[in-house]
Each structure stands twice: as C-alpha cells, then as structure tokens.
Amino acid sequence: MAMKTGFLLLATVLLLAACSKPAPPPNAAPIEVTVVTIDPQDAANVVVLPGRVQAVRTAEVRARVDGVVQKLLYTEGSDVNQGQRLFQIDPRDMQASLDAARAALSRSQSEAANAAQDLKRYKGLVGTGVVSRQQYDTAVARARSAQSEVVESQAQVEKARLNLDYTTVTAPIAGRAGRAQVTVGALVSAAAGTLLTTIEPLDPIYVNFSQSSSEVQNARRAIAEGRLKVPELDAVGVTLLLEDGSVYPAPGHLNFLDLSIDRATGSTALRAEFPNPKRVLLPGQFVRVRIDAGEWSNSILVPQRAVTLLADGAHVMVVGPGDVVEQRSIRVGPLYQGSWAVLGGLKAGERVVVDGLQKIRAGQKVSVAVKEPAAREKPANTQPPA
Secondary structure (H helix, E strand, C coil), X not given: CXXXXXXXXXXXXXXXXXXXXXXXXXXXXXXXXXXXXXXXXXXXXXXXXXXXXXXXXXXXXXXXXXXXXXXXXXXXXXXXXXXXXXXXXXXXXXXXXXXHHHHHHHHHHHHHHHHHHHHHHHHHHCCCCCCCHXXXXXXXXXXXXXXXXXXXXXXXXXXXXHXXXXXEEECCCCEXXXXXXXXXXXXXXXXXXXXXXXXXXXXXXXXXXXXXXXXXXXXHHHHHHCCEECCCHHHCEEEEECCCCCECCCCEEEEEECCCCCCCCCEEEEEEEECCCCCCCCCCCEEEEEEEEEEEEEECEEEHHHCEEECCEEEEEXXXXXXXXXXXXXXXXXXXXXXXXXXXXXXXXXXXXXXXXXXXXXXXXXXXXXXXXXXXXXXXXXXXXX
16 A cells, blocks of 8 residues: 555656646747947048147237336236237336437537538648648548447437337237236336237137147058048138137137148148237137048948957957858957947948847858948047058
C-alpha cells in the first residue's frame, strides 16, 4: 500500500512539472527603428567665433603746451565734431611768448633794413676807392646775417602763435569723446604728453576675432581639394550675436585677414566691419561672430545620437539589404550643432539608424521607419571639418 502511495505522489509531481513548463515563444516581430538616408549636398559653412568690438580709430587727445587747465568745454561721453573745442589751458604765458617773439622780429627787420641800406650805399662807392673791397664784403655779410635773423624771428613768431593756439585744445577727429582725464586747475605738460581725453568714432565700427591655426590649415586644405568654396574677402558676410543672444540687425563684412600666426595664441587675427548708426555696439563689448564662409561640397552629416563613440573609434548601425542591421566603423570630423561630419565610411543612399539603437544588434532584421535625408535635417556647419 505504501509503495502504491509513493508511486502516485511521484506521478503527480511529474505531471505538475510538465504542466508548469513554459510553451515556446511565437516568432517575434522585427523591431521598428528610425533611419535617415545619407544624401550628400552642398552645405553652408558657418563659423561661429567669439569677438570683441573695437573703434575704427582711437584719438588720444594730449597736452601740447605746459599750463593750467582753465575750462572744460565739452560734455563728457557726447559726440564731438572735428575741430570742436574741448579744453582751455591758461593762454597768458603763451601770449607773452608771442609778444616777445613779435618784438624780436621787429628788431630783426629793422637791423635787416639798416644793413640793406648800408649795402646799397657801399655798392655805389666801392668802385671809386672811397669804400674798400673789404668794407663792401663786410656789408654784404652783415646784410645776409640780418636777413637770416629775420627768418629765424619769423619762425619764433610762428612757433609762439602755434603754442598759443594749442592752449585751446580741439578734437582731432569726430566721434564719441570719453571722460576727461584731468580737471579744471590741473597742471598739464607737453613734455609728458598729459592725456586729456580720448575720442572714438562709433559708426562704422570694427569687431576683432581670431581662429586657430589648425582650423585655418584645415580650411585651406579643403579649398585646395575643392571641398570648400569661399567668396572673396570683402564678400564674406558676417552676422553678430549680442551678449543677450539676440542678432544684431545690420550685417557686416570681413575686411581683414592676417597672413601670420600669433606666436602667443597660435591663432590668426580677423576683423569685420559693421554699420553702427544707433551706437548699439560699443568698444570693448564682447560678442559672437557668425561668418558665412562659403559652402561645403557634398557634405555628409549624421545626427549625433546615431553615432556611438568607442575606444576603437566611431560606429553607426546601417540597415543593409533585406533590412538586416550591420555595424559600420566611420571616420568623423567636427561636431556641427548636433550632427557629426562624416569623413569616411558612409556613402550616398545608405540608411543609418537614429532611433532604436538600444533594442538592436548586428545581424538582426528590423522594421524601418524612414525620416528625411540626413543632409536635410542638419543645421548649418559651424566650422570646417578636418
């Protein structure tokens, strides 16, 4: 009886185990992925760099005579015209020097006139023996010396007149006059070149920026290979992005490209010119410069999320014939605002997976949902590829 009961228990356990074994799964449906189709196209080469605003010219207004500042004749921080009076330096000392120089000139002119009369008289007598040849030669030399003193006195008068004029300090150029660097009552010096103020024209205005030598070299190589087409220097359009992120409304143009590399920074200096009628841009202001530096020929860009960076390089998943996925090694360049520049490993018409990468593996068949071509969904390039 006990043996029979044990047999029944064993049969029951085996039956339950058989019932609890899971049934084999049905055939799984292919995983759906989103792909972009590679479509090389010409793409705008837009380079964004930090820059700083600079006045086209900066005139340092300095003292040209010694004296005490009597008056401030302009409003600090206002626009001034060329020749407008800015400072008045005490003119009395310069006026006295001018009066003394005029007196010396009058004395020299009198002596010259007297010497000329003596020479005239001696000239008529030298042949008669009344006046010796030596006396005549002395009269000639005296007349010439007197005339030289007149010329020298005239120069002293002109110099004194200039010094008197310099006591009224005027603007050498038109522009925005800065803060006065001296106050009324201050003693200024011509020898020390005392700085009085500065004047900077604000319309038009420059923006200085630089680009690394490696990027310049890459661009030159791309131009030589025909991959990058660039316009003439003065036809390169430039847009400014202000500190608050807004776009400066007036476009500018590139007007200077240095042909040497700065030893300290390893970069090349560039400069753009912008109209500034409303004085929005001020010297010293930091901005970002967006340069329309030509077009790239047959660019291939892939969204950043489609590229996997591993120790052995960059990889993408490509959907091949029969919708089977394969892993592809690619060579990438710079990152363009969310898209990698692909320099090798992909060609036109291939399909690259952008969504669903976590669910698939190489050799797996997938269901494809196609997006726009990769080259169409990219933003403008922000720097040249290597």
